[in-house]
Amino acid sequence: MALFGAKRTRTSNFKTTESWKERLDRIFSNESFLLRLLAMVVAILVLSVTVEAWRAPFTYRLGETVPQGILSRIDFERVDSFETRQEQEERAQKVPLYYLRKPNALQQTLQQFTLDLRAILEAEKQADLTSEVQSAFGLDITDTPVALPENTEGLVPEAGTSTTPPAAKVETKFQQLKQALTLAPDPELAASAGQPPLVVLEEVTEEFRLFLDPLTELGIVNADELKVLTPNYSREVALVTPLSSEEEEEVEIVPAQDVLLSYALRESGRLGRKWSSFGQLSQIRPYVEHWLSVQMKPTLTYSEQLTQQQMNEARKSTPEVTIKYLAGTVLLPPRSEIDAVTLELLQSEQETIYKYSSPQRKLVRFFTVTLLISVLVILMGSFLAKNYPRLVGSAGKLSVFLTVIVLTIFLARYFSADPWRAEYIPFLVAVMILCIVYDQMLATIVSFAVALIIVVSTTNDLKQFILLMSVAATAIIPLSKVPSRLTLIKVGFLAAVVAFIVYWGIAILGSDSITQLFFNPNRYLQSLKCSAWCLVAGYVVAGSLPFIESTFGVVTNISLLEMSDPSHPLLNELVRRAPGTYNHSINVASIGETAAEQIGANGLLVRVGAYFHDIGKMLKPEYFIENMNAGQTSRHDNLSPSMSTLIIIGHVKDGVDLARKHHLPPQLIDFIEQHHGTTLVEYFYHRAKENAEQDPEQDEEVSESSFRYPGPRPQSREAGVMMLADSVESASRSLTDPTPKRIESLVDAITMKKLKDGQFNSSGLTLTEINKIQTSLTKSLIGIYHGRIKYPETKAD
Template identity: 45%
Template sequence: MAFFGPKRSRTALAASLRDSSKLSSRLRELLSNRGTLSRLSVCLLTILILMVAVESWKAPFPYRLGTYSAHGILASVSFKMANPIETDRERTQKESEVPYYFIQNPDLIDKLPGLLKEDLKAIANAKSLDELNSDSRAELGLTPSRRLEQFMDQFPEESEQTFAELKSRVSSPDSSDDKKITAIIDDFKKLISPLKIYGIVNENDLTKHQIRAGDDIVIIYNGKDEKGVPLKPKHVSTFDIRLPDQLSASGVLEPEWNKFPDLDSMKAVLSHWIHFQAPTTLVYDAARTQAERKQARQEVEEVYDTFQRGTVLVEPGQLIEDNQLSLLRAEYEAKEKAVPYYERVVRITFIFLMFVVLAVLNGYHLLRNKKAVARTVSRLSIYLSVIVLTVFLGRILSYDPWRAEVLPLVVTVMVFAIVYDQIMAILTALSLSLVLCLSTGGSLGHFVVLMSVSSVAVTSLATVSSRSTLIKLGFGMGLTYFLVYWGINLINSQELSNGFLDQQVLWESLQGAGWCLAAGYMVAGSLPFIESLFGVVTDISLLEMSNVSHPLLQELVRRAPGTYNHSISMATIGEAAADKIGANGLLVRVAAYYHDIGKMLKPQYFIENMVVGSESLHDNLAPAMSTLIIIGHVKDGVDLARQHNLPQPIIDFIEQHHGTTLVEYFFREAEKQADQSPDHKTDAEESSFRYPGPKPQTREAGVMMLADAVESASRTLSDPTPKRIKSLVHSLVMKRLLDGQFNECSLTLSEINVVEESLVKSLIGIYHGRIKYPEERSA
């Protein structure tokens, strides 16, 4: 026992152990709560997504276009950088080496012998040149005016002589003409057999696809050889496939003429005829050619330039331009590849801890001041999703050419200032500015710029009374950005004279100011969507809803004029009381207009709508039934509000303006009946005569509850003197205070006292005394 020290130390240790036990028990209780686990899971998931969004495993790239480098930048590591110009040159060269592909159709060549046979028979049957038809004469070169220039010098001067020689070869008096012609055709088939291999191209195809003499051409055959093996492609040149070149002295047909002496003597005529009759057999295969060229380009590897460590990447006093930025990016990527695994783990761990700290900072504020957001998974998810989206867009837009990270930041800050409060907006701005600067390599000066613009946005958005307010705020934020950004760069410049007129700084300042102005327009234009997404209502919407021409208010006037007058009076005194404690008086006034719309469904059951002297409908009902009708106007009001798409905050006022108060009149009636009839004792249970709630959740709802109560009760005063009004208001306030109706809202006792005084003052003004005019004397 001596190890534990004196008795006092043992007592302190025991107390400490008990406190630790209680804390552990409380922690286990929280973790066992399914809702708490869900919210913690959402927060953890958000942190993980943010770590991916900021690329937490690598350092930020700090350079931007136009950044001034006073001392220059040297390469800290050796690296390679792709040379797109040289790479494209080599790929273009490789692409140009790809041949043009043509598909050969040799069956068209097989038709030529038959056509020649018909013309030869016509010559054999003709007695003179004139008996041949004009087309045959032109094809055979027997018409000088239509003779091709290529064969002009190969024909005799007289066409009749050519005809006579040709006729003598295809016919004779002592032998059959068919045999001679058949022998010629058989030799002709062998003569033109190279055309089935090389094919014949259309000159227009060569011109259209810019195929030049000397370009490599590949002929694709769809058929098979005698053994059934697919024919291999053949590489040729344009000289081999152009018909004029094929018929020339060095063409592919020239060696064949010597093999057939009978045909060689008819060479000029047959060549002329082939030139006229030979069909185009080669079809350009564009798809195959382009595919081969694409593959050839892809096979060429990227050409890299090597930069050694110590190479000057940016000269001293130079602005970073496109080329330098590309070099710096390549160096950055090379350094990142060399980072060891354990360093990346350390970096990720530290960034995770930083996000946890920021989450705790913002989460503490949510738990203390925005419990509805912190304890509702859906609202918390929306809040965190907006933050993730802001970081993601901010990082993307921070790079060139946008340089617009301020845009999503300011939009988010403005939205949070409108939706939540200014403290929450500035805390979010601090966290987002820190994350964006650290994850994009931003300087301390840039952090100051972002926070300055965010502060202007937050401090100017206590209320949004009109859309022009947001536009004016956009101009204010733009001016702030321009002055702060320009001023910080001026301070950092050693030569102030140059800093004043630095065009790059002025341009960046104007660019950021433009994004701030755009943010104002974006929020102003998307305000209805913001209200719908976050379930809030701005002063702009409240002013629109306060118009008495709203269908619900018009219907309330028609069906329940007494309730309408009560709502108008209550709105007046409630707004004044809310303004006294710094609450949203406009919200109280508009909510008061709609808080009793449920009464229009059964207006005759509510005293303010009953005609003086008429019998009350409640006289024939049991107190419990009357209570159900009275309480039912809350549910009916909520249903009507949702049917007319009223915003959720107004619906909350309808639900909360009675809280869980007691319908006292009918409860007392039930108690009287229970006293007279002991069998009905259970009919007078207090819980059955209370509104279902919930109790007021906001200061504005608490103010409206009091305004509703005192405005209704003041109408029962027969002589509303200031003293009686003050006594009535005090008793009603104390009754609701002691009933615990304000336990769930943030109204303090001092604020309740201020509200009470305001209500008394307003009611005295309404029921102020008047001078009694003397009656006229009778004549």
């Protein structure tokens, strides 16, 4: 039970004073213990789930060379993704192209044809026609007109066979077309007989309407659009008639050629076969066909949405193409690299093995992995309980610590898969955070355990473990302090360089052919990836440093340097209200920082803590001697010793309130609370005792506890240094003749008094360190009060 700080009480004969039942009741009645125990159990279970303890890890990675090759362990089937995609696309390309019918499209065509024929009849000559009508019938000079052969029955002029005629020839064609639209074969002869030409417009338009009936059944598409969608017209066309929402849409599937106007006008086409049925219309067949080719608008609209929807349905309904492999089949020849196809093959085998694993086997594996994780967690917990009792003793801090570990392993496993292979980012970020928040030793122990779990649950490869520990060591060694964010980026850069070197070193040692190794582009890609991820980790930590400080309740040297700026609002207010206290704080910061560095403590933390340790005095500065002017009467002369003590002691509480109001970090608030510890306010305590002795009517004895600071005592080495520096700096001001000997005696007396009073019991300071602090403070004060040469006064002339 050492992990949770349970203590044993023994008598002089080494027998316990409580039974086992009583001991267990006492331990399990401790709410903090139960919370810590619960956090540990939850962390173990979550880790087991994170590493998927019930299944074996997939250890192969893209580009990895397998010297001995890989044989199939079981019979299994694999879905051939390439062939399946090919089959899906083939089926999708066989889906018809969906077109929507346009209502009343042919009615508009018929109306336009009637108007154009009327224009022909009403015009005296070709020049009287509009350019649109001329172009429609091929009667404009700039266009290629339709040649009217001697026998016009069933003839369609071939494209590109005619040439541009002169104006006279076009006029002749116009007159021929106009004559064909009259009953009399010779308009001049009919006029001499006194019979006007009878126009057969209505008969022609009626025949034209009947002629277009086949198009009503199917429709016409845009030929250029269809050519793009199916260049060889191999796909069918689905004709959709939009109906109301209550009715289902009617779909008719026909060959693509059936909805092309050019195919319909052929002799064998739907329109070409009907010319013989229309006597009047057939006389102007070439002109009608030319008009249709120019003026006919598509009656069908392509629906990309419906087509894609049906193509997707076809893809989904396509059965997967599978390949069968027997046990012992060579999946990868010896000394070959794993490519994308082989990786997919190995993953299929792995999934098949897991699929057919019995529940009992999965359960045994889960409990085995959980047991191994538990052993690792207990060993690490024992180390923490012995060396970091404050971390283990706080359920909140322990929970945050365990959360970081679990989250690191989860992210590392997630990013370790191809193509990223970026497990270095979360791992290195966690190592750097632990080094900043705690120390290098804790970061080293945790990085070893986390790297071990990551490797065992991913590649199970010693090379990966060496790489992870190499970059971890590279990051840990320079991070004893974090003076700037640039330091974190430099650490990331160093880790990147080391990762690159170690990667190639391992690759060279494991390769038989150095030449082939250096000509392998995959090696360069993977080594550069490792380096890039390490550099990214440095930037991530540097950018998230304020969040790290607030989450873990720590303060880095970067933040300390920012808070040491004299322009800080609290320091500005202190120098304005209590200049003497400010000067005292500056002196304490100077000598305290030097003393802290002598014992390897954080000197910068002591310096910044000294700046703020007495900020509570600014609320009542006139009650503190350093803020009194020469000859000024002390306000304590008119107060009782107990009231004066309350005012003096109150500056600690006032300082804490001000610090929290201005959001100072907890570490600096600790300096304010602990720099006096539980020491005695001796001056007013002795005055109270003297007053009690002089007043015989006072029956109550003066209680020493009423004249002590509330504490707590210093809880860190830095706070212990701060207490001594504050005390000796204040006391040294009372020396009338501060010789080195007197300063040394003063520092020694104050140190021994604090030591005997037990003020350093919780600080972690050793006697050797206290002696070093005492020596440093003595030297600093001697330097401040060193003797100066007395210069002779200048005589007046």
